[in-house]
Amino acid sequence: MADKPSVLFVCVHNAGRSQMAAAWLTHLAGDRVEVRSAGSDPGDQVNPAAVEAMAEVGIDISAATPKILTVDAVRASDVCITMGCGDTCPVFPGKRYLDWTLDDPAGQGVEAVRPIRDEIRTLVEALIAEIAPAPAAGTTA
Template sequence: MSDKPSVLFVCVHNAGRSQMAAAWLSHLSEGHVEVRSAGSSPGDKVNPAAVAVMAEVGIDISAEIPKILTVDAVRESDVCITMGCGDTCPVFPGKRYLDWQLDDPAGQGVEAVRPIRDEIERRVRGLLDELGVPARL
């Protein structure tokens, strides 16, 4: 059992929003948070526009692979954040559930995905503050 907080990000395809959020949290927490992401209907690959906009800020998600949402992933997480996509997650007592309403980057170009990336960063920084974990500058 880890004493680090753990966070699960969920969106339908686990190809855009949840991947960017997980990457931001891993990067900004510098390993002080256990990070997971998953989707209810995972895509074949991570959205190329998401990969491109994250690369612009020095975060490489090109090797990430969309993963299926499991009951275990929810059970093992302290916080479960859905990405405004209406996913239903198994509910376990003592877990914190949040829904972040974010535009879907699917089918969008980098110009449209940049503001989504920046909003996710803002929310992840707020989450770190709530968790009491210092964020990388």
């Protein structure tokens, strides 16, 4: 992995799970990780229930927009994470591929999205601990 690992989150519409995961990773890891998200069939907008659920924890994803999955995005990422949606990424040697099995928030209200948001946070925290642990006190990154 490069000095600064890069992570790509993928779900079909890039409107819910992958957007929340990217926002959590950016929020929790700061500039220690490069973050991307994309979808094979991007939606028109980010799921409003996902926007609301993330706002409840102080993270604003209202300006995020779904993006198309490209070969270049996969090639530029160290870790590619699909979100249990049956999407596949182009496979390149040396990349790490994970699939996180998560419920789909599409069409759900914020009450149903909250547990998905919280599960994503737990997964992202474990990912950060593995690929971009915080520097020890008194050291620089």
